[in-house]
Amino acid sequence: MKLKKIIYAWISKTFMDGCSNYNSLQVRKSCRSKKQARDKFKQGGIAHAQGMIFFNPFKAVKFAKKYGFPLVIKPNVSGFSRGSHFPINNYQQLWKAMFFAKCWWPFTVVEQYLQGHNYRVVVANGQIMSVLERYAPFVIGDGQSTIEQLIDVENNTREKMGLYPCMSPLQKGKQTTYFLKKSGYTLTSIPAVDENVTLFYRISLAPGGVVEVIEKTTLPEANQKLFKQVLALFDANILGIDVIMENGINQDHRDQKVIFLEVNSRPYLKMHNYPRYGKAEDLSAHFDALDKLEISQSDIY
Structure with missing residues (x-):
């Protein structure tokens, strides 16, 4: 004890x-x-959401065939959204999400996703x-600044607000650039006025x-x-x-x-x-x- x-x-x-x-x-x-x-x-x-816990990844594939996309993949035991992936819109994303989720926990959950x-x-x-x-994570375009510049402005705002003991700064590394690329952006892209640009999928x-x-x-x-x-x-x-x-x-x-x-x-x-x-x-x-x-x-x- x-x-x-x-x-x-x-x-x-x-x-x-x-x-x-x-x-x-x-x-x-x-x-x-x-x-x-x-x-x-x-x-x-x-x-x-309809969902199930699985160890065998082919069970998740069967679930996707029955209920369709989008889906969520996450470890059965976790916190702070660790190992969670969403929205998953195709089988390629499904297999990739299952691999990374199982790095956190061997038994994994697949669920329907609601936007x-x-x-x-x-x-x-x-x-x-x-x-x-x-x-x-996101930035809002002003029609003049690049995404990289918008990230710097937002991080400076967070610092001035004293959020960093709890929140984190926006990132500009490989994770962000890879996600932006899938949406047709780069760090040098200039979003339109009031355009919302998501920098990563995870709400964490x-x-x-x-x-x-x-x-x-x-x-x-x-x-x-x-x-x-x-x-x-x-x-x-x-x-x-x-x-x-x-x-x-x-x-x-x-x-x-x-x-x-x-x-x-x-x-x-x-x-x-x-x-x-x-x-x-x-x-x-x-x-x-x-x-x-x-x-x-x-x-x-």
């Missing part, structure tokens, strides 16, 4: 800095894999704590993704009820819920396509203090309430 605590402390410090720890071991165990989340969503009647708005909704103690919209902080604070009061009552239902479904004190909504979180979920992706029992709350867009919220009241909870086996993985 002592060794487990030492190992868990090392895991928390090395890989989970900035993540909360307000759920019991039982709840955390129930949220570790994508399959567990999908099974719970199905049990609670929560909209989610829409990507959100992290944190629900705690039966209340909506915070809502963030998440964006892949590491490659330069950012977040925007969404005012909680703008969520329709039906949406708030739905997210609270997910929290109750997992019997958790707090969850970071990842969801894609076709038209946006400010529209009733019953009037659009919605896919719940997964839940995070130790959500990364640090990023809520470093939004690129919108104003960071004062979440101290929520933390005060959470700090008063007695958490069973919080120091065991």
Whole structure:
């Protein structure tokens, strides 16, 4: 038991800095894999993508033939979008994504993909704590500057805003140039005014993704009820819920396509203090309430 605590402390410090720890071991165990989340969503009647976990890659190919593209490939156990690839639009991309995902974890998930708005909704103690919209790395054209120059301007803005303790600068290396090439761009391309140029597919902080604070009061009552239902479904004190909504979180979920992706029992709350867009919220009241909870086996993985 002592060794487990030492190992868990090392895991928390090395890989989970900035993540909360307000759920019991039982709840955390129930949220570790994508399959567990999908099974719970199905049990609670929560909209989610058709998906499956596989070891044999030919099962994913069979899944693609049945459900078509676009798809998502991701490790069954991971965090911070590590090893995730989307949208996958053909079999060549599928094979490549499976190879890299299995570098993270041998058992892999394939799911249907929905093009829409990507959100992290944190629900705690039966209340909506915070809502963030998440964006892949991008720049906006001004009709005069190259993509490389736009990257420099954006990175300078992030530095002035003090985002780098949490966010990352936009990259100009091989990863970015390769992705731009697939979209018909180079670093010397000059995007039109207000043209949005995506620099990498992954909606994650590491490659330069950012977040925007969404005012909680703008969520329709039906949406708030739905997210609270997910929290109750997992019997958790707090969850970071990842969801894609076709038209946006400010529209009733019953009037659009919605896919719940997964839940995070130790959500990364640090990023809520470093939004690129919108104003960071004062979440101290929520933390005060959470700090008063007695958490069973919080120091065991």
